[in-house]
Every structure is written in structure tokens, then in C-alpha cells.
Amino acid sequence: EAEVAQSPRYKITEKSQAVAFWCDPISGHATLYWYRQILGQGPELLVQFQDESVVDDSQLPKDRFSAERLKGVDSTLKIQPAELGDSAMYLCASSSGTGEADTQYFGPGTRLTVL
Amino acid sequence: GQNIDQPTEMTATEGAIVQINCTYQTSGFNGLFWYQQHAGEAPTFLSYNVLDGLEEKGRFSSFLSRSKGYSYLLLKELQMKDSASYLCAVLDSNYQLIWGAGTKLIIKP
Numbered sequence: 001e002a003e004v005a006q007s008p009r010y011k012i013t014e015k016s017q018a019v020a021f022w023c024d025p026i027s028g029h030a031t032l033y034w035y036r037q038i039l040g041q042g043p044e045l046l047v048q049f050q051d052e053s054v055v056d057d058s059q060l061p062k063d064r065f066s067a068e069r070l071k072g073v074d075s076t077l078k079i080q081p082a083e084l085g086d087s088a089m090y091l092c093a094s095s096s097g098t099g100e101a102d103t104q105y106f107g108p109g110t111r112l113t114v115l
Numbered sequence: 116g117q118n119i120d121q122p123t124e125m126t127a128t129e130g131a132i133v134q135i136n137c138t139y140q141t142s143g144f145n146g147l148f149w150y151q152q153h154a155g156e157a158p159t160f161l162s163y164n165v166l167d168g169l170e171e172k173g174r175f176s177s178f179l180s181r182s183k184g185y186s187y188l189l190l191k192e193l194q195m196k197d198s199a200s201y202l203c204a205v206l207d208s209n210y211q212l213i214w215g216a217g218t219k220l221i222i223k224p
Binding site (some may be wrong): 040042043044056104106109 | 119145146148155156157158159160163165202204206210211212214215216217
């Protein structure tokens with residue numbers, strides 16, 4: 001069964017350092033999402049791509065966060081500099097992009113701890 | 116504003132039935148999703164409802180009433196592995212997913 005891949009699974013960094021997360025969506029999925037999830041809360045959308053274009057990045061803290069999907073396949077989310085409040089689970093999801101009510105399928109996530 | 120309400124935590128007994136409720140107030144409605152999330156893992160898709168009524172899928176069923184802004188997830192013959200958080204999410208008029216905070220379900224033997 002096709003899955004969304006993410007790496008690393010865990011990342012520990014010190015504040016002010018740079019971190020990067022990678023996501024490879026299910027093959028053929030045009031839409032890719034990056035979410036942040038704090039323990040005990042639902043996922044919060046950071047950025048949504050349709051192919052290589054950003055559809056929604058209204059909740060992305062653009063002073064420190066950046067995301068790209070240059071060839072419309074895999075994607076990278078970067079934080080620079082990391083802050084203590086960035087400690088969370090970062091989830092990547094993908095959907096086929098063929099319909100507006102597509103089901104989103106999630107990768108295993110990256111657990112970020114900022115010290 | 117947009118809001119989704121779910122109970123924070125529920126407890127049930129192995130082999131029993133449990134119903135997890137979700138009420139929503141969103142700008143438009145284009146469907147409702149239920150996801151299961153085990154601790155430390157990613158959410159996995161359970162069900163999607165866009166029309167009123169009950170959708171059954173094995174031990175899990177999901178119900179929707181659009182007029183009441185209400186859904187529930189029904190889990191039958193509970194197993195220990197069903198201990199997880201259950202997330203309700205609504206597609207609003209812009210086809211953006213609005214997520215609830217999730218209900219932590221604890222199963223006791």
C-alpha cells in the first residue's frame with residue numbers, strides 16, 4: 001500500500017538553529033499539506049501545495065518558516081531559527097487533488113524538540 | 116468563527132460500544148471526516164460523510180446530521196487497540212479542513 005514518507009522521524013535541536021523536514025507524498029498525489037500538531041490539539045495547517053504552487057500559506061510564520069515543492073513531488077519544510085515554541089509534531093499529508101473533498105493521507109510525522 | 120467540539124476524553128470497557136460525538140459550526144459544509152490517531156503516530160482515515168445518515172464500515176460507523184451540525188462515531192466490540200484519539204474534521208466552504216482537538220478514548224479490560 002502506498003504511503004507518505006517523512007524524515008527524520010525525530011529531531012532534537014537547540015533554539016536559534018536551523019532544521020529541515022522532508023516529505024515524499026503518495027505517488028501521483030498532486031496536493032501536499034504540511035501541518036503542525038501540538039499535543040492534545042488537532043492539526044494546524046501551515047501550507048498547502050497544488051503541484052509546485054502554494055495554495056494556502058496564510059498560517060505559516062513566514063519570518064522563520066519556509067516550504068518548497070520545486071518539482072511538484074517531494075517537499076521540504078524549514079525553520080530558521082528554531083524557537084522553543086516550535087516543539088511539536090510536524091505532519092505531512094497528501095491527497096489526489098482530483099476532487100475538492102479528497103481524503104488526506106498522513107505520513108508518520110517528525111517529532112521536533114527545541115531545547 | 117469556526118468551531119468543532121468533541122469531548123476531551125472518554126473511557127469504555129473492552130467488548131462494549133462507545134459513541135464519540137462531534138458538533139460543528141463552520142462557514143459552509145462540504146463533508147466531515149473522522150480520523151484515528153494513536154499516541155505519537157499520524158492520523159489515519161476512518162470515514163467521510165457528506166450526506167445525512169449512517170455509514171457503516173466493519174466495527175466502526177459514522178453518522179451525520181447536517182441540519183443539527185452533528186456527527187458521531189460509533190465503535191462496537193471495543194478492543195484494546197482502539198485506545199487512541201479520534202479526530203473530527205469538517206471541510207468548510209473553501210474546502211479547507213477545520214479540525215477538532217480530538218477525543219482521547221481509553222479502553223479498560
